[in-house]
Amino acid sequence: MQKSVTVDVPRECGECPIRHRAVCARCESDELLRLEEIKYYRSYEAGQTVVWSGDRMEFVGSVVRGVASLTQAMEDGRTQMVGLLLPSDFVGRPGRDSAAYDVVATTDLVMCCFRKKPFEDMMVRTPHIAQRLLEMTLDELDAAREWMLVLGRKTAREKIASLLSIIARRDATLNLAGVEGPLEFDLPLTREAMADYLGLTLETVSRQVNALKRDGVIDLVGKRHVIVPDFDRLSEEAGDDSDGGMLS
């Protein structure tokens, strides 16, 4: 069942693909050396649960490759995704020892982990880490508030367009491409996961995705590969300021 996943991640932080965006972004080379001593990699298959809500958090870490989601569930099964973790995002909360949310790998996933205690010790002695973590947490808070607008006030169609717009934008920044010209990316989420992110049902997601396709806002190759011929058009459909609102 447990397919072995090849972990071709550089041993040295200097060559790490998320070196300049992750929690270690501000570290000097001597600080990196100390991080290297305590870091280790873990891999997960798509669908695997990384941490269960309520469980003891043994480690914190960064997403290196792949996508993970934070979800919250009610007893009756209603589920809301509350975070979409892309490469360089941080998982875990220093100073808390049980997880508040389920963390699930939505694609194959590689994480750079630190056992919690050594990391907390390092945080105290390494202001660069705490500074960067504060900055990242503030960014996440902004993203969460952006989502609150999506969840509370947007229509189903706008919600879908918003999600596509965010993924497209993050994908573009990760690949160092601008948002000019056509964008193209793979959806890292099933229709159900999109529904959980957007506070919709998967049927509504399916209908609205296909409606956007019919209207030429997006094009689909298969079910998951999305082409955005005109990013501004997508932004309009998302109800965002025409002049690309600057998110993260």
Add this chain to the structure above:
Amino acid sequence: MQKSVTVDVPRECGECPIRHRAVCARCESDELLRLEEIKYYRSYEAGQTVVWSGDRMEFVGSVVRGVASLTQAMEDGRTQMVGLLLPSDFVGRPGRDSAAYDVVATTDLVMCCFRKKPFEDMMVRTPHIAQRLLEMTLDELDAAREWMLVLGRKTAREKIASLLSIIARRDATLNLAGVEGPLEFDLPLTREAMADYLGLTLETVSRQVNALKRDGVIDLVGKRHVIVPDFDRLSEEAGDDSDGGMLS
């Protein structure tokens, strides 16, 4: 128009009512002295806007008394509240110079302010402030994620119950009362503000508040004073875990 508001706030941080919960909570007495040098108080009347989204942020600070809200608006007027700031909550983001949200006083409000630059300088030299700010930001992020569940997955009735439950809880902790026995508090929000918080219309808020009253979940004195005879009952109506989920 600008009614003068009496500012009877202690000049000394040692006597400040939010001393142990605000961004200064971890400061030593010498650090407090330096904060005292750069702090100043500002008062706002209910309804006044503290900062406009997009404006230059001249200061950051803490809510000392009263309630403020963070709201985000779309061009067509749809509005979503994304933060409810109660005493001890922090306003402003160090390292950013224009406000991302409208900040509005929903009741008369007293803030303890620091001009942004001196505060940022102090943050660099005073780890206790940065540490506390990180902690508070992580708490806010948790609260935002809790709200995402409310916005995305709860019914109108559950949304109202959730909001009342949160206000009741924060009010109780501020007054050092437990959540045992009947709770009582004033709603610091109009029906419209509640609607903006919950992603509803004000009509739906009105109907559901009165439905909760009809069903004996709450009692009302006037339109704004709420009595909660049984907090567990309210939590159930909110769709929360029966065993009071520990929020903040």
Add this chain to the structure above:
DNA sequence: CGATATGTTGAACATTCTCAAGGGATGTGG
């Protein structure tokens, strides 16, 4: 007093949900 802000209530309507059925694609065991 009239003007304004806040809150309530009703009836028609719309968007989204629910329930149900079915369509590929992939994988597995016979």
Add this chain to the structure above:
DNA sequence: CCACATCCCTTGAGAATGTTCAACATATCG
């Protein structure tokens, strides 16, 4: 290689929750 199960997705029809629009109530304030 086929039969079958499973996963993911699509589509339809009816139901339901919440919205919209409108009227009215109540309180405060100048």
